[in-house]
Amino acid sequence: MKSDIEINxxxxxxxxxxxxxxxxxxxxxxxxxxxxxxxxxxxxLAFGDLLHRIHPLAGxxxxxxxxxxxxxxxxxxxxxxxGLSLDSKLNMEFENNQKHKNYIFSSGIDLIHEFFNLERxxxxxxxxxxxxxxxxxxxINKIFTKIADKGLLF
Numbered sequence: 001m002k003s004d005i006e007i008n009x010x011x012x013x014x015x016x017x018x019x020x021x022x023x024x025x026x027x028x029x030x031x032x033x034x035x036x037x038x039x040x041x042x043x044x045l046a047f048g049d050l051l052h053r054i055h056p057l058a059g060x061x062x063x064x065x066x067x068x069x070x071x072x073x074x075x076x077x078x079x080x081x082x083g084l085s086l087d088s089k090l091n092m093e094f095e096n097n098q099k100h101k102n103y104i105f106s107s108g109i110d111l112i113h114e115f116f117n118l119e120r121x122x123x124x125x126x127x128x129x130x131x132x133x134x135x136x137x138x139x140i141n142k143i144f145t146k147i148a149d150k151g152l153l154f
Contacts (some may be wrong), residue, residue, distance in 0.1 A: 035103055040091035045072075054106045055113045064102060071098055 011020050034053040039046055048065045072094050079086055119127045134140045 035099075035106060039095035039099060040088070043088040043091070045091045045094065052102045052106050054109045060105070060109055064105060068094075068098055068102070 007026055008020055008023055036046055036051055039051060047068065049061055051068065052061070052064055054061050054064070072090075075090050075093050075097070076086060079090060115127050119125065134144065
């Protein structure tokens with residue numbers, strides 16, 4: 001764990017918009033991914049960060065939630081269009097539709113996070129330099145952006 005002074009210096013070095021005056025106390029905790037075994041209990045559907053907690057590396061937790069909302073809305077609209085009742089069966093349909101996709105996507109985010117941890121521990125910048133290269137390539141950058149925005153099955 002870095003000292004308060006080291007963290008203060010890091011923040012001031014990389015943050016060009018704000019001048020940090022004081023840090024009262026720094027708390028840390030390990031960031032862990034979590035996916036619920038079941039997305040629902042009876043007629044209660046879990047959603048958002050409760051459903052799939054992922055490392056905030058790329059800010060994808062919110063995107064996953066937005067995709068979940070879109071899918072749930074489609075399931076509800078489909079049931080309404082067919083004249084079916086909106087009951088707890090839609091929870092199972094939502095889980096069957098999204099669970100495997102969310103697992104694969106969140107596992108990918110965790111894998112990227114672990115690559116960066118390995119890079120940091122080995123003091124090797126291969127991954128960072130590769131990302132910089134891909135970031136400069138507009139075709140590859142568009143593909144990664146599409147995956148980040150729409151998920152794996154765009």
